[in-house]
Amino acid sequence: MGSKPLADWTAVLVDVIAAATARLPDDVMAAIRAGRGREAPGSLAAMALDAIVKNADLACNGRAPMCQDTGVPIFWIHHPVGVSTGMLLRACDEAVRRATAQQLLRENAVDTLTGRNTGTGQASSIPSVHCAEWERPEVKIELLLKGGGCENVSAQYSLPDRALGADRNLEGARKVVLDAVHQAQGRGCGPGILGVCLGGDRGSGYHEAKYQLMRRLDDENPAPELAALERRLLDEANQLGIGPMGFGGKTTVLGVKIGTLGRVPASYFVSIAYLCWAARRATALVGSNGDVTWPS
Numbered sequence: 001m002g003s004k005p006l007a008d009w010t011a012v013l014v015d016v017i018a019a020a021t022a023r024l025p026d027d028v029m030a031a032i033r034a035g036r037g038r039e040a041p042g043s044l045a046a047m048a049l050d051a052i053v054k055n056a057d058l059a060c061n062g063r064a065p066m067c068q069d070t071g072v073p074i075f076w077i078h079h080p081v082g083v084s085t086g087m088l089l090r091a092c093d094e095a096v097r098r099a100t101a102q103q104l105l106r107e108n109a110v111d112t113l114t115g116r117n118t119g120t121g122q123a124s125s126i127p128s129v130h131c132a133e134w135e136r137p138e139v140k141i142e143l144l145l146k147g148g149g150c151e152n153v154s155a156q157y158s159l160p161d162r163a164l165g166a167d168r169n170l171e172g173a174r175k176v177v178l179d180a181v182h183q184a185q186g187r188g189c190g191p192g193i194l195g196v197c198l199g200g201d202r203g204s205g206y207h208e209a210k211y212q213l214m215r216r217l218d219d220e221n222p223a224p225e226l227a228a229l230e231r232r233l234l235d236e237a238n239q240l241g242i243g244p245m246g247f248g249g250k251t252t253v254l255g256v257k258i259g260t261l262g263r264v265p266a267s268y269f270v271s272i273a274y275l276c277w278a279a280r281r282a283t284a285l286v287g288s289n290g291d292v293t294w295p296s
C-alpha cells in the first residue's frame, strides 16, 4: 500500500468526497426524522424538517451536493509507516480540485487578500488536512465538509466567565455551551450538532471540537461524566424553544459530542464547533491490499 501511486490515492479521496457531499449519515437522518416526529403537525418547525428530509433524499438519489455551500473539506488521515504524508497532502489537494471540476464541490475557495475565487475549490489550507501515523496496517480517511454559515456561529469561551456565572468545571462548561446555542438562535442552519472541546488552547480546542463532529450521534462517550453532560445538554438545548432555522419548536440540536484536551493552569477554554443539519461526513478504510471499505 505504501507504493500506491498519487493517482490512486486521489481517486479514493474523490470517492470519499462524493460519499460525503451527497449523503447524510444514517444516524443524522434518524435524528432529523425523530425531531420531525416531535414537532406539532403543520408547524413551521415540521415544515422545515420536512424540507430538510426532502432535500437530503433528492441529493442522495441524484448524487448531487445537498447544499450550495459545500464547505471547507477537513480531512483526518491515519496511516501506517511507509505511506508518505507529503503525498497524501498532494492527493487531498488534487482530489478537491477534481471534485470541484466534477461539481461534487462548489468553487468554494477565495484568496483572502484579493477576494478572488480561486476557481478550483483549493487554496492555502483548503482543504484542511491532518495526517498522523499509527500502528495499524490500514489507512483511515475521515472527511467533514464544514459549511461557512455554521462555522460563523461557532464560539469559544475562556472560563471563568463572570457574566454567565460559569466556573472552571463541567457545570461552567454546560452554561457556556447553552449560551452558544442561545446566541446562535437557529442561525447556521439549525438544527445543529455541537462538537465541544474542554481544554486545549484556542487553536487545538477548535480542532478537537471539530473532530468530535466525526462521531456518530448514537454513540456513547466512554467517559461517564461526559456522556451524562452530552445527554443533559441535548435535552436542555431542545427546551430553549429555538427550533429548526430559529422557527421555534423542539428540535434545536440533534446531538452534542464532547472531548477533552490537556490545558495549562492559566487557561480553561470551552470550544464549540457548531455544525448545521447538513452534517456531511464520510469515513473510508484502505486496507493493506488496497481494498476500500466504508464503516458507518
Ligand code: SF4
Binding pocket: 067, 068, 069, 070, 071, 146, 147, 148, 149, 150, 151, 188, 189, 276, 277, 278
Ligand atoms: S450552514 Fe450548512 S446548510 Fe447552511 S448554507 Fe452552510 S453548509 Fe448549507
